[in-house]
Amino acid sequence: MLHAATHDPSVVTLDFANGTRARFHAIWLRDNALDPETRDPGNGQRLITIGDIPADTSVSAAEVVEGDLRVTFQPEDKTVTFPASWLADHAYDREMSHAKGWIAPGITTWDASIEAPGADWAEVHRSTAAKRAWLAAVAEYGFAKLTGGPTEPESLLKVADLFGYVRETNYGPYFEVRTEVNPTNLAFTGLGLQAHTDNPYRDPVPTLQILYCLENSAKGGDSIVVDGFRAAERLREENPEGFALLAGYPARFEYRGSDGVCLRSRRPMIELSPDGQLIGIRFNNRSAAPLVDIPFDRMEAYYAAYRQLAGYIDDPAMGVSFKLEPGESFIVDNTRVLHARTGYSGAGSRWLQGCYADKDGLLSTLAALDMTQPEAAE
Template sequence: MSIELVSASVTGDAVQIARQDGRTMVFPAIWLRDNCRCSACRHANGQRLFEITDLPRDLALQQASIQDGRLRLVWTPDDHISEFEASWLAAHELGGELRAARREQPVLWDRSLIDALPAADWNLLRNDPAVELGWLDKYAAYGFGLLRNVPAETGMVEVVGNHLGFVRVTNYGSLFDVISVPKPNNLAYTAVGLGVHSDNPYREPTPGVQLLHCLESNAPGGDTLLVDGFHAAEVLRRENPAGFELLTQLPLRFRFRDAKTDLQAEAPLIGLDFDGAVKEIHFNNRSADILDAPVDLVAPWYAAYRNFAEILKRPEMELVFRLGPGDLVVMMNERALHGRTAFDPSLGRRHLQGCYIDKDGIESRRRVLRRQLGLSKDLAA
């Protein structure tokens, strides 16, 4: 929709802009100066060419007007001129609802998603940018996605990881085998069932994305469990606001140690952004260390922790499905909590390979594909 600017005026330390549709946009003056788009302020690559300390301390606006459909500002004391396109201003309005609308909106899910899992064929995806973008859009909405027909060969999980982003090397290596082994240093390498969890919350930062690729799956059991941690957090917020708030504020230390490693990190179980939207979940009973908290908060925190854990275990929250050879699941590690049912290694084999990639890599790939397919304009331009 075309945006037409009618008039602009300076009110205190802000600029008010009237639009033809009757709406008014308000921008702080310092914000506009810092975001000046002119060639003296921005390199052609979009990076800023000045430091905040380069701006005059007594910076102020001499004039604000609309010329040729653009906002034109004249600054004092340096007589600098800034111009802004109407579409750029509209895309960056700072009102609360408008800011929230720019945020990625997750689609909360439960077990009813079982008949519409976000899936794509690996061969089609890697050869067709439109197919890949469609799958990435679903991954972004649901927090996970399935890839079918990935060759059931050792190392393919790394190939997929490096296609979607950049594989992150950890103490487990660039990839790891999820298989029952003697004397395991992690319960993942046993045949026991695992409750849903986020991986490696003892790292800083926590791995953003986990990939698990099925190579063999003929042992009875070993079904994959997935729960939408964001949905569970919203249920807790609705049913127990005080408990929800406590889990967003009080951090828990997580720890992993073996003969060669001792990793520790702290985070609240539920992380929020500035506006209060859930942005991350850190939940791992096996790696939870000792809660270091004021005495009067310990019992309430444990009550909220138990409440959250019970919500995660509700049958209606759980997606349960079986990965077959060639299936690969990609999960937002701080949203799509994963686990498995127990399996019997004496009656067959279950062999998965996994790796981690950082979330910025896969998010970058999605944005680049949107640009390449002409489906979005870089708002920073």
């Protein structure tokens, strides 16, 4: 609730009942007006362009009415009401400086001490609250298991159906993870794999990966997940100059594993937004192409930082390990969480299927559940 509002032609200053104060520019308020001529009442999309707003837009009146803000804009002589709660949620008059590598609210970094979050197949299909909790775990921790599922091939597609759509690649809608003769990818052998993010040679990368177990009687083949954000945090804390190198210069990745396919990308191993937020990790030694974008006099220091980051990723104290049983699966945020596996023998059988999906679908489903079923978020 608002306590008071003052204004000049270009700025409205608000005092909230909780004692906080925030300023809003006239042009910002006009652009974000909530009236039906500015925004569609059904989908909330804006109905005007920036060019439709007069360049000399100003505020001629601003007052508190029943705890909310009522503003009149000139030269349109247009009056709009803004709920106080909406203004509080969208206030931008605040300190915005962050240390490089800051992590968004709602994300929790972790190491091997965490208990793997998970949910039951039947529960997430039956209960909105269970489904919401499972999706929220992926959003917060970057991974979660799903147990008690069916063991029929393509069951992983039903996992993606819970929140979005499968992203098809040159591997098809999904791929098999089992020992093959003359494999096109090392993932299709019994070799152990270092923790990595998948498909760093794509731009954009698939943002979610689902791995689903159908058979697993082979000795070994345990799955391991590592929080790449936590590894980057450690590097930033212990070697800030090395962190800046891996974030400041692009690495290169390439895949040419089958006829007609040559995928390449040029992205940093540690990706930051323009305001320094940690938003992505790309780490895959098998797909790394020669580094050619680092200055000569920084190359040795870059490799030292690369080695240091790899050491954190390989540290047993960083990884959560589990062996998937038939009907179990896990989902990882492929922009953050690295996955690995221990080697396994030819005795017995190990058959997993994998597919990719997009994180925006998961986050959209989660946000929609929070809006339509707020009790599920409590």
